[in-house]
């Protein structure tokens with residue numbers, strides 16, 4: 245299957261995108277959650293939708309090797325520029341999408357997809373199938389997403405994109421991931437800007453159509469932010485859900501075995 249490019253505005257504004265990553269979860273609570281579940285030290289890591297590589301190089305500090313998978317040429321260049329500033333000899337860039345990864349079967353231990361908002365509906369089944377293919381048995385897969393119901397920053401994201409973060413987004417996404425055998429962990433963190441100019445630069449990039457209106461509602465530099473960490477371990481067989489279209493199910497079955505022998509849909513939000 246050919247890659248579908250879901251464009252991201254950070255591709256056209258590297259400084260504001262960097263600021264956004266610095267402001268988001270500054271105490272790295274998401275990373276702490278991932279580490280507590282499955283540490284990546286000494287592992288082969290795959291960062292899907294790596295963006296500018298902000299998280300990629302953090303993983304590279306202790307991983308054995310890191311693949312930065314990114315389809316957008318402009319963001320590939322941002323990763324290259326980062327690697328020139330922050331050399332990491334164990335990082336390699338793959339310009340490709342989640343739907344067709346140029347990696348061999350069972351070659352990766354640990355997969356990360358952060359704010360890769362295209363994960364969470366049946367449209368991402370080809371990507372899930374690819375993750376299943378490239379992960380070694382016992383490997384771990386994490387999808388990190390906004391929890392639109394929790395926190396001031398998440399609520400701003402919802403106001404900016406009501407069609408994406410619709411009323412039942414969280415319920416539907418939790419149900420989707422549960423059907424696929426993921427567990428959901430809730431992380432409470434913050435968005436913290438160093439000053440008003442930084443906050444406005446981030447808002448202008450991420451919410452170009454309504455940034456002024458949204459920025460005017462914010463009177464502090466720190467906003468609470470709920471994030472969902474969905475985790476799946478390749479130690480259990482997962483059933484392709486009956487709700488998938490026949491064609492997608494047939495494609496997915498090629499890689500997703502039929503029955504879950506244990507803990508199917510084991511799902512909890514902590």
Ligand SMILES: C[S@@+](CC[C@H](N)C(=O)[O-])C[C@H]1O[C@@H](n2cnc3c(N)ncnc32)[C@H](O)[C@@H]1O
Pocket residue numbers: 247248249250251252265292293294295296297298299313314315316319340341342343357358359360361
């Ligand atoms: C919201 S950005 C997040 C980037 C990065 N993970 C971060 O946290 O900074 C989503 C990323 O997914 C990438 N992307 C778009 N379509 C994709 C696809 N089909 N497969 C993999 N990544 C894709 C975008 O180019 C962008 O880099």
